[in-house]
Amino acid sequence: MRSFNESHEIMNKPICILTPTCTLGYGFDPEALARGMSLRPDVIAVDAGSTDPGPHYLGSGEPLVSRFGIKRELTQLIKAACAAKIPLIVGSTGGAGTRRHVDDVAEIAREVGRENGLTFKLAKIYSDIPSEVVAAAVRKGEVADFEAGVALSEEVALASETIVAQMGHEPIVEALEQGAQVIIAGRACDDSVIAAFPIWKGADPGLAIHMGKILECGAFSAEPHGTDVMMAFVDDHGFTLEPGSVNRRASLTSVAAHTLYERENPFLQAGPGHQLDLSECAFEQINERQVRVTGSRFSATPDYWVKLEGARCVGYRSISIAGVRCPTMISRIDQLLEDAKRNALAYFARPSLKIHFHLYGCNGVMGALEPVKGNVPHELGLIIDVVDSEQQDAHAAAHFISGSLLHVSWNGQFNTAGNLAFPYSPSELDAGPVYEFSAYHLMKVASATAHFPVQIEVVA
Structure with a gap:
């Protein structure tokens, strides 16, 4: 595997990234956002989805959080980004990053622009993969198991309601190259959403992606943790983390612990087209509220694989809730x-x-x-x-x-x-369609951007 660390360009100054919360729509402290913006970030980047809530949002296309919550927070973030003349990047839009999610949130962004007299370039990045494309990849032996425990068949791929792939940072960089100021991206690897801008500006991707891994959950890497603003400053030799709120602090424990969050191997982390080696990472408490991280190393893999997430409907659910005394x-x-x-x-x-x-x-x-x-x-x-x-x-x-x-x-x-003892009348509640993950696999792709088209428009 080739290493980036030996050849990247030297940056002129540290790059400042502001992540407002762990998931768009989950809330953040407006005072923390204001303080964070006073530190003059170069980009606002936020994750908006996960497979943690299960396959329902992927299969149904319904949003993970309310339209009210998305619009409330997107309004604050778009206004802040436009005032500072910096990009805003949203990844895994709507919860699962489907085409419907991207289109719905892009429409909210247009509303925000119109209602606030703002003009900006809006990018939509889609991540849906046609089931026929996945089935063809299965036939060619270009699909491997990830965590499903079973091989993906052509029949299951074709029966899926929706299949998305996790993009890396490259499609987001492509949107930035085209001058996008507000980017609404489909399903994306969480850390890639945060890392894309600094990589575009010449940051070492090993440092940028490790930073993104910690920052993608907002202030969950701080003490006390919460759905709030977290900042990072990336330079040529490492990155420094600091909460937006003065009532929180970054500590060695909180930052190192979040490095291990959702990790099977403490030293190696695989992602789209790359692997991170964290075996030589060092964490330093440089003051009461800041932690510095160094030593993260990036290697590109010989082939580029993306994670597939598919869902299919398996029936309809009704529940009854009762107490037994x-x-x-x-x-x-x-x-x-x-x-x-x-x-x-x-x-x-x-x-x-x-x-x-x-x-x-x-x-x-x-x-x-x-x-x-x-x-x-x-x-x-x-x-x-x-x-x-x-x-x-x-x-x-x-x-x-x-x-x-x-x-x-x-x-x-x-x-x-x-x-x-029934708390509700009627005692039976219809929960609607039930989905299961039909694909949780890896697919080999020809390039990092081949399946993630970027569409640009001007909102005025």
């Missing part, structure tokens, strides 16, 4: 739930029917992995979780199960008036 019911709850499930499966006799129970107060979080066993709770929170091929069928089964448990009898029962 009867001690004799609690003492035999496992058997009662098993019986209720067996009876429902026999009653409806549909292979598509899937039934799960979540018992909060017992093992609702960890399930079979729960290490605390033998404790007898005084009450339980029960979620009846039903998935079927049609919404009305899921609803019918959920109601059948809740009604069965409401009136079931057992030896030693004292109460015959009803076994469950």
Whole structure:
């Protein structure tokens, strides 16, 4: 692998990056933003998505956060960026970075421009990959497993509602080269969103991408952590981190810990077309609120691979939420739930029917992995979780199960008036379509920008 560190150009001055929050729409302190802007950043860059909330937003195209929240924060950030004459970059727009997400948030950006009398170049970068393209890559042996645990088949690829790929910094750099001032990007590797501008300006990508990895969650790399402003200053030899709020500080522990966040290997970090070597990183507390990081090294991989994220619909969900307070019911709850499930499966006799129970107060979080066993709770929170091929069928089964448990009898029962306490009427709630990740793989691509088209327009 070739190393960038030996050949990059010397920067004229440190590059200052402001990241306002961990996810656009999750909030930040306006005073922290004002203070951060007083430090004269060269760019505002923020991540807006994740697979952490599951595949729903990828499959449905619905936004992760409200339109109100996106517009409220985008208004503040676009106004700040335009006033300072610096770019604003948003990555993984809308939560999953689909075409619909990019188009919806781009329209919000246009509204902000019109309503505030602002003029700027707007870039949209799409990250959707046609399922036929992915299927063809599968046939050519250019798709590898990432964390799915199974090989991706052509059939599954073609059955996916949506497939996106995580772009690296290169498509964002292309938009910057075209003069974009507000960039609304589709699915992107989190650190690439933050690293793109400094790399464009000549920063060592090893330092820039490591900086992006820490900064992408905003002030979660600070003490106390939170959804707030975080700053970075990148120079030729390292980078320095500082929270926007004077009520937070960067510490050795908070910064080093976030370097390890979501990491399997503490020394090597793979990304689109590259690998970072962090084995020689050093962290230095240079004052009460700032930490300096050095030693991150970048190597380009021989082939360029991007991560695919695909989703497909597997049915419709209905749930019922209830409380259980009867001690004799609690003492035999496992058997009662098993019986209720067996009876429902026999009653409806549909292979598509899937039934799960979540018992909060017992093992609702960890399930079979729960290490605390033998404790007898005084009450339980029960979620009846039903998935079927049609919404009305899921609803019918959920109601059948809740009604069965409401009136079931057992030896030693004292109460015959009803076994469950329902907080809501109706007791069954339809949750809509259910998606699963159909692709969580790597795909080999011809170039870093081939699948990520950039569209430029002027907002006035």
